[in-house]
Amino acid sequence: MKRCLAAWLLFAAVAPSQELSIHQASPEIVEQRLRAYARKNSEREPAIRRLFEEAGCKGDSLREETAKGVKGPNLICTQAGSTDRTIVVGAHFDLAEIGHGVVDNWTGAAILPTLYQGLASTPRKHNFVYVAFADEERGLLGSKAYVKQLGDARARITAMVNMDSLGLSDTKVWANHSDKDLVRWLFGVANAIKMPLAVVNVDKIGETDSESFRARRIPAITIHSVTQETLKILHSPLDRIEAVHLDEYYRTYQLVLAYLAVLDQKLD
Numbered sequence: 001m002k003r004c005l006a007a008w009l010l011f012a013a014v015a016p017s018q019e020l021s022i023h024q025a026s027p028e029i030v031e032q033r034l035r036a037y038a039r040k041n042s043e044r045e046p047a048i049r050r051l052f053e054e055a056g057c058k059g060d061s062l063r064e065e066t067a068k069g070v071k072g073p074n075l076i077c078t079q080a081g082s083t084d085r086t087i088v089v090g091a092h093f094d095l096a097e098i099g100h101g102v103v104d105n106w107t108g109a110a111i112l113p114t115l116y117q118g119l120a121s122t123p124r125k126h127n128f129v130y131v132a133f134a135d136e137e138r139g140l141l142g143s144k145a146y147v148k149q150l151g152d153a154r155a156r157i158t159a160m161v162n163m164d165s166l167g168l169s170d171t172k173v174w175a176n177h178s179d180k181d182l183v184r185w186l187f188g189v190a191n192a193i194k195m196p197l198a199v200v201n202v203d204k205i206g207e208t209d210s211e212s213f214r215a216r217r218i219p220a221i222t223i224h225s226v227t228q229e230t231l232k233i234l235h236s237p238l239d240r241i242e243a244v245h246l247d248e249y250y251r252t253y254q255l256v257l258a259y260l261a262v263l264d265q266k267l268d
Contacts, residue, residue, distance in 0.1 A: 117256055
């Protein structure tokens with residue numbers, strides 16, 4: 001791991017009153033974790049668990065959560081902060097079993113442990129909860145179960161950042177199904193560290209796990225990479241690792257890592 005040089009630009013341009021400290025993984029590590037995908041749903045949660053443990057999230061910080069009607073468990077990694085406020089960072093790990101399911105959505109799930117690692121070295125205000133959701137493809141079952149069991153803790157969640165189907169292009173945001181402030185801050189970070197970002201709304205394509213949070217009035221945002229030209233790759237034999245543009249995938253990782261550090265300081 002190495003110190004993210006962009007943090008100093010971010011400090012000056014986005015949060016001038018406080019220092020932002022993040023540690024950025026090398027492109028090789030990000031690619032290595034991408035290539036650790038499993039081709040069967042039954043093997044996906046154990047594969048994500050191995051990546052979390054490799055990144056340092058283990059023991060009491062890493063747990064499974066099961067629910068009635070959900071085939072696989074959600075896998076939850078918790079990173080403690082100094083307050084009782086929480087930011088949830090999520091991505092589903094299950095696949096539609098057509099193709100290898102690398103884009104949809106190993107690309108999102110495999111980044112979760114690396115984001116954990118990038119924020120782990122410096123104390124944070126928020127508790128960061130990284131959730132690899134089960135059964136998104138069967139109707140958001142994992143994320144619905146997660147939100148249902150929150151109880152009073154729901155009121156302490158200040159944001160949910162969802163990643164689904166990355167690396168087909170540079171970073172996109174589903175703006176009209178995302179909290180306006182979360183979208184505005186994402187563009188602020190992208191501008192500060194000179195990363196590409198565009199709005200592509202995917203209302204007619206389907207649902208994703210952020211919708212489970214929005215239904216409970218939890219501010220949420222979905223980050224993706226799908227365009228009209230690349231939509232055909234999802235849920236098809238084309239969804240293989242060769243479809244992922246590694247440079248664009250890595251830029252999305254860099255942007256999301258910086259974004260989470262900014263949200264930690266800007267959200268109450």
